[in-house]
Amino acid sequence: MADYDYDLFVIGAGSGGTRASRVAAAHGARVAVAEEYRVGGTCVIRGCVPKKLLVYGAHFAEDLADAKRFGWQVPDQCEFSWPTLRDNVMEEVDRINAAYTTTLESHGVEIIHSRVTITGPNQVTLADGTVKTAERILIAVGAHPAVPDCPGAEHGITSNEAFHLEAIPKRVLIAGAGYIANEFAGIFHQLGAHVIIMNRTQDILRGYDLSIRDRLLQISLMKGLEFRFDAAFQGIEKNNDGCLTVSMANHEPVTVDMVIFATGRVPNTGSLGLDAAGVELDAKGAVVVDEDNRSTCPSIYAIGDVTNRVQLTPIAIREGQAFADTIYGNKPTRVDYTNIPSAVFSHPPLAGVGLTESEAKQTLGSIRVYSSDFRPMKNVLANRNERALYKMICDGETGRIVGLHMIGPDVPEILQAAAIAVKAGLTKDQFDETVALHPTMAEELVLMR
Structure with missing residues (x-):
């Protein structure tokens, strides 16, 4: 075997790259990860984590207005400080960034703060011209926001x-x-x-x-x-x-x-030098990979948003885990992309798993749809007319639940547990046999008609 600097060189220390680096190192591999910005990637630094914290902060606007109906003497005009929220959110981002860095270092992963270009099947070149070699290279550079092509x-x-x-x-x-x-x-x-x-x-x-x-x-x-x-x-x-x-x-x-x-978001493959290693890209610039995350170059793999399969942080993490376990842990693993739960932290939030009603009709033909359209208790006392909607799609012949879709307060928290039931192939009858937890919004899952 050739004498390489590393067993694995990871490009990108986001959620997927960090997981793959840590697990591969835990399996005994010599690992380096290159990150040109900050450890943590889009999700931690400029994505789902800080955005969810802003969602929490924004939610207080209605909570404070509703508080009066619950007996709290709240001023008509509450003062809000954007710099306070912004800076506290960034402070939390710094904390998580440090935690990610510590985790990698504690597992013996070398962190290289530099931009990297692939200059061969087993070779990368850092921004300062330094050349590093590795038996395998993992691309985990994510994606960036698309900007429309228009004047101004x-x-x-x-x-x-x-x-x-x-x-x-x-x-x-x-x-x-x-x-x-x-x-x-x-x-x-x-x-x-x-x-x-x-x-x-x-x-x-x-x-x-x-x-x-x-x-x-x-x-x-x-x-x-x-x-x-x-x-x-x-x-x-x-x-x-x-x-x-x-x-x-x-x-x-x-x-x-x-x-x-x-x-939308565009895979970050523009200046990686992938041509030098014969790595194929699709029409959208994403790295083409097989079921084991291997590109068209046998020594180069890719995971996460740069592959444009499913652009979700938990998927990148699972792909990183599967890659490291398969290659370095003697535990062949492939990610199952069916029944992936997802949420939109809108106002109110929505969440879903499995087939939509139209998808189920096209796929199964015979379906049964159950729903619950209700006004949450808190909204009733707060004099808000906003209604929640839960929807269950079932196979018309077997009663197996093939989709759950919800909008209303806290539905992402509720759906996570319910998604396990959908993944396990449970039926509407089994939901109905479960005693309702009252009074909760989640109880509507076992009361739908």
């Missing part, structure tokens, strides 16, 4: 910059209608901004059940969010007063204080 696009920002704003703008236009767009829409709306969601199609949250996303649209409109559908960018012009005028197809121009692009 340089005046907009992406989710990366949204965490570091000096102040909350009064008027925000968010381009896109996926989970990032809807989550930031809820955050900025609750923090006092007027929010316009602009989308080039008529759909929000494609891939989620139609009834659930329709309910989110209804609630969002009721809260005062504005939607502009079939609206493609024509241009963004910066005015003398610093405001931005956005021109779009099929709608009148609108003037706002900030434009956020949330129009």
Whole structure:
């Protein structure tokens, strides 16, 4: 066997790269991981973790308003400090970044803070020209926000910059209608901004059940969010007063204080030098891999968002674990991509697992759909008309639950346990045989008709 500097060289210390590095090292491999920015990757540094903390912070706007109905003497105008929330969130990001770094170092993983280019099947070159060799290379560099190609696009920002704003703008236009767009829409709306969601199609949250996303649209409109559908960018012009005028197809121009692009994410393969090793990319620039995460170059593997299979942090982590266990742990493992639970931390949040109603009809033909459309107890006493909706899709012949979809308070927390039942292939009868835990919102799962 050739004499390499390392058994494994990982490019990218995000969720997937960190897991693969740590587990491979625990199995006895000599591992180095290169990270040009900060250990933790998108999720920890500029993604799901800080965004969820902003969701928590924004939620206090309605909680404080509701508190009066529960006897709390809350002032009509509560003062909010964006810098306090922003800085505390960044402090937590720093803490997690340090924890990730410590974990890698404690497992003997060498962390190299440098940009890396692949210069051969078993070779990488650091930014300073240093060459390193490894028996295997793992690409775990993730993805970055897409920016539309339109005049004036340089005046907009992406989710990366949204965490570091000096102040909350009064008027925000968010381009896109996926989970990032809807989550930031809820955050900025609750923090006092007027929010316009602009989308080039008529759909929000494609891939989620139609009834659930329709309910989110209804609630969002009721809260005062504005939607502009079939609206493609024509241009963004910066005015003398610093405001931005956005021109779009099929709608009148609108003037706002900030434009956020949330129009998808693009794999970070642009300047990795993958051609030098014969690594094939798909039409979207993602690394093509097989079921064992191996690319078209036998010594190079890839996991996470850079493969554009399922862009979710827990999937990247599972792929990293599977790679390390298979290659270094003598434990062949493949990720099962069926029945993956997912959530949108919108306002209110939604969550789902398994087939949507339309997917089930196309796949199974005969289905049974059960639902519960109710007003949570807290909303009743708070005089809020906002309703929750739970939906269960079952195989019409066997009663096996093939999909669960929910919108309402805390549904991501509820769905995690319910997703186990869907994964296990349980039936509607087995749910019905379970005694309800009363009074909870989760009890609706065993009471649906």
